[in-house]
Amino acid sequence: MNMKKNDWSYSLKKGIFPLLMIFIIIGSITSLSTATPTEINSPQGVTLNILTRHSSELFQTFKTAFLASDLATAADVDNVIFYQYLEGAWVTAAQTGTMDIGWGGGPTLFDNLVSFDLVDKMNDSGVITEVATIPEEVAGAAMKRYDAEDDLIWTGAAISSFGFTINKDVLDSKELPYPKTWTQLLRPEYFSQVAPLIAMGNSPDTTSNTKIYEIILQKFGWDLGWGILTAMAGNSVIKHGSTEVLTAVTNGEVGIGMTIDFYGYGAQLSNPACEYIIPEQQSIVNADPICLIKGASPTKRDAANAFIEFVLSDDGQGLWLSSNINRIPIKQSAFDTPIGATRPDLYNAYNITITNVGIDFDDNLAASYHGTLLYYFQAAITDAHSELTSAWSSIVTAWKNSGTSSTPRIQEYNLTEWIQNLGAPLVDMATAQAYSNDLEAGGPPRTGNKSVWTAAIKTQYGVLETASLSAAESVDSTNPQISNVLVSAFDNDSATITWSTDEPTTTTMNYGLTTNLGLTYSNEENILAFKDLPVTNHVVDLKDLVSGGEYYFEVSAKDLSGNFLSDDNSGSFYTFTLVDTAAPVISSITASPQNDSAIISWQTDEFCDSRVNYGTTDVSLTETVFNDIEVLSHHLVLLGLVPLTTYYFEINSSDGVFFTVDDNDSNSYSFSTSETRDLTAPVISDFEVNTTLTSATISFTTDEASTVVIHYGVGSPTDSVSVTILSSSHEIIISGLTADTTYVYYIEIADAFDNSGRFPVAGNNEFTTDAEDVETTTTTTTRDAIPGFDYLSVFLAIQFLFGVIILSRKRNR
Numbered sequence: 001m002n003m004k005k006n007d008w009s010y011s012l013k014k015g016i017f018p019l020l021m022i023f024i025i026i027g028s029i030t031s032l033s034t035a036t037p038t039e040i041n042s043p044q045g046v047t048l049n050i051l052t053r054h055s056s057e058l059f060q061t062f063k064t065a066f067l068a069s070d071l072a073t074a075a076d077v078d079n080v081i082f083y084q085y086l087e088g089a090w091v092t093a094a095q096t097g098t099m100d101i102g103w104g105g106g107p108t109l110f111d112n113l114v115s116f117d118l119v120d121k122m123n124d125s126g127v128i129t130e131v132a133t134i135p136e137e138v139a140g141a142a143m144k145r146y147d148a149e150d151d152l153i154w155t156g157a158a159i160s161s162f163g164f165t166i167n168k169d170v171l172d173s174k175e176l177p178y179p180k181t182w183t184q185l186l187r188p189e190y191f192s193q194v195a196p197l198i199a200m201g202n203s204p205d206t207t208s209n210t211k212i213y214e215i216i217l218q219k220f221g222w223d224l225g226w227g228i229l230t231a232m233a234g235n236s237v238i239k240h241g242s243t244e245v246l247t248a249v250t251n252g253e254v255g256i257g258m259t260i261d262f263y264g265y266g267a268q269l270s271n272p273a274c275e276y277i278i279p280e281q282q283s284i285v286n287a288d289p290i291c292l293i294k295g296a297s298p299t300k301r302d303a304a305n306a307f308i309e310f311v312l313s314d315d316g317q318g319l320w321l322s323s324n325i326n327r328i329p330i331k332q333s334a335f336d337t338p339i340g341a342t343r344p345d346l347y348n349a350y351n352i353t354i355t356n357v358g359i360d361f362d363d364n365l366a367a368s369y370h371g372t373l374l375y376y377f378q379a380a381i382t383d384a385h386s387e388l389t390s391a392w393s394s395i396v397t398a399w400k401n402s403g404t405s406s407t408p409r410i411q412e413y414n415l416t417e418w419i420q421n422l423g424a425p426l427v428d429m430a431t432a433q434a435y436s437n438d439l440e441a442g443g444p445p446r447t448g449n450k451s452v453w454t455a456a457i458k459t460q461y462g463v464l465e466t467a468s469l470s471a472a473e474s475v476d477s478t479n480p481q482i483s484n485v486l487v488s489a490f491d492n493d494s495a496t497i498t499w500s501t502d503e504p505t506t507t508t509m510n511y512g513l514t515t516n517l518g519l520t521y522s523n524e525e526n527i528l529a530f531k532d533l534p535v536t537n538h539v540v541d542l543k544d545l546v547s548g549g550e551y552y553f554e555v556s557a558k559d560l561s562g563n564f565l566s567d568d569n570s571g572s573f574y575t576f577t578l579v580d581t582a583a584p585v586i587s588s589i590t591a592s593p594q595n596d597s598a599i600i601s602w603q604t605d606e607f608c609d610s611r612v613n614y615g616t617t618d619v620s621l622t623e624t625v626f627n628d629i630e631v632l633s634h635h636l637v638l639l640g641l642v643p644l645t646t647y648y649f650e651i652n653s654s655d656g657v658f659f660t661v662d663d664n665d666s667n668s669y670s671f672s673t674s675e676t677r678d679l680t681a682p683v684i685s686d687f688e689v690n691t692t693l694t695s696a697t698i699s700f701t702t703d704e705a706s707t708v709v710i711h712y713g714v715g716s717p718t719d720s721v722s723v724t725i726l727s728s729s730h731e732i733i734i735s736g737l738t739a740d741t742t743y744v745y746y747i748e749i750a751d752a753f754d755n756s757g758r759f760p761v762a763g764n765n766e767f768t769t770d771a772e773d774v775e776t777t778t779t780t781t782t783r784d785a786i787p788g789f790d791y792l793s794v795f796l797a798i799q800f801l802f803g804v805i806i807l808s809r810k811r812n813r
């Protein structure tokens with residue numbers, strides 16, 4: 001072949017240079033990973049390919065231990081390669097058919113793989129044996145997922161909670177309180193134009209921070225949730241990954257950082273000024289799943305099952321407790337291993353985590369808009385952050401001017417409305433769900449929608465900034481208006497009540513099985529403590545209701561200026577009746593005998609009649625006492641009994657549809673009459689009073705089953721609350737109190753035979769409700785996984801460069 005002088009230069013540019021670039025890229029991959037992704041199975045054994053969100057430190061620990069195990073030897077596994085793809089690339093990576101296992105990243109990520117039919121059934125006998133020892137739920141969160149045929153498709157291998165890590169030194173230097181909830185993080189007090197006090201991760205770059213954003217959207221709803229995220233971002237610096245967030249809070253760049261629990265635990269270990277906080281009633285416990293990827297080589301399935309079985313075994317579970325990992329295993333038995341015995345700190349964290357009371361989180365709902373969330377966050381917050389902080393700075397300045405002569409001014413009671421308008425999402429949830437799969441798979445809408453969203457949200461921020469510059473303070477003396485009170489859903493033991501107000505207000509509902517109501521749901525105390533926000537769209541989910549019961553309710557609203565309105569349906573109360581789908585459940589059976597009589601008491605979980613069959617032998621219960629009035633608390637009196645005699649009895653209750661008999665598993669209950677009548681009043685012990693801003697809980701025990709009446713008031717006991725159920729363990733909540741106020745009270749108790757007593761015997765006791773204050777929180781902490789190198793992007797780049805070489809050769813021919 002003849003070559004001209006310039007042909008060498010042309011070949012260098014079109015052929016050799018791209019080839020050199022490929023070697024450079026591969027060299028970079030080698031330096032950043034634990035194994036070269038192009039490595040193939042060795043002749044001696046099987047190489048597993050695992051798609052993961054875990055850190056190299058974590059998976060190297062598991063790799064070393066697994067390869068040394070009998071499970072790896074039996075499955076002929078001699079190597080494991082881990083691919084640390086970013087969340088948005090998982091679907092594409094799994095679709096290549098080269099991945100054997102998915103491991104780590106949270107239920108939403110795995111449910112998204114399921115939605116693309118990329119997850120295989122887990123039916124290996126060894127795996128199933130280990131899975132059987134894993135709980136179905138922890139703190140209300142699912143630890144396993146099943147398909148439509150009830151076959152297992154993923155299981156949790158570890159557990160996590162989600163919150164934020166604070167640096168006390170930074171917050172103390174700014175004289176700021178330690179926050180306890182997400183909603184405190186959007187407070188203007190945490191805004192700093194010069195050096196932001198909070199760090200958040202860009203959603204596509206961090207699985208754990210994305211889960212936090214999903215929690216906030218489900219806790220507060222799509223619209224208000226985006227307002228909260230936007231205002232929080234106005235107080236924050238946006239980092240490109242969870243490790244950068246962790247570093248920022250650990251080294252004191254910021255005072256607060258969004259973290260998964262084990263990141264927080266790691267920060268606390270490395271810097272004593274750091275503390276991990278689980279937001280009170282605003283977080284969840286999450287499974288860290290593992291699954292089989294569909295489409296991988298069937299010849300490698302035994303090897304993949306061996307790895308999963310190892311991860312779920314006690315030996316594998318113990319590895320989570322290693323000092324270089326610091327994570328909470330899903331199985332309590334991990335703490336019985338030698339390494340588990342050395343980690344009482346993580347055992348304490350384990351117990352705190354499994355007893356966490358969080359929100360009702362719907363993994364399917366999160367998965368339905370997951371793709372849109374990733375890229376809408378980046379478009380509306382990350383890529384428009386400069387415009388966002390400029391608008392938020394103006395709103396904060398106007399808020400700080402409230403109550404002064406300076407202008408502009410935004411009052412506290414208007415702040416929520418400004419937050420909602422600032423972060424009003426450009427897409428509703430239905431549209432987000434429709435876009436989600438295309439965005440997740442990297443389809444055409446991703447680039448187009450992102451640029452449109454960014455341009456539109458910048459305009460929205462600009463409008464709000466301009467409006468805030470002329471905001472005027474006004475006196476609000478108008479009561480809020482309530483409308484659209486609806487029972488939107490109910491079943492046998494729960495109901496959802498919704499209503500609207502014309503301005504942001506508290507959410508309060510009084511309800512009960514009679515027109516006396518007696519039960520209350522209210523978020524007013526949380527709003528006063530900045531743990532919740534006033535809203536215009538109100539939702540109350542009532543649970544543990546009485547099956548088949550007819551409930552009465554009223555709703556009320558109070559704005560931040562103190563204006564109040566109650567809606568009781570013009571005096572008739574709103575009502576709903578639950579569906580009766582189950583037989584009544586009988587509980588708390590007690591017998592209170594005298595010398596010639598006895599009172600039999602019990603509870604049912606729904607309104608029922610009352611019947612007791614009794615006799616002097618357990619095979620002949622020939623006597624009956626019956627009351628057809630349907631109640632929850634049942635008391636029947638047996639008369640004409642013989643002193644010093646043993647009687648046997650069984651309980652019957654019917655709700656009119658279903659009938660329940662409780663005969664103590666065919667053994668009958670029993671009691672013995674006394675020789676003389678009981679004339680002694682009950683005695684109180686173990687007395688305790690606990691207060692909040694607006695309530696007091698009085699707890700005590702009595703030496704026999706008793707009823708209780710507590711008389712209380714300011715100055716004198718003019719109000720009362722009573723419990724007519726006979727019990728020896730008592731916990732009475734007095735609600736609707738005023739903060740920082742002293743109340744006097746006394747207690748009346750009476751047993752089944754009306755022997756009564758008073759506590760104290762004379763005079764009154766007193767308690768004082770809490771003062772309004774933002775308290776600090778003490779919880780436990782952990783470490784997080786480090787997001788890795790995006791091999792998929794490199795793989796696509798290599799493909800592109802090979803294409804350039806081939807094209808250049810064609811042109812040279």
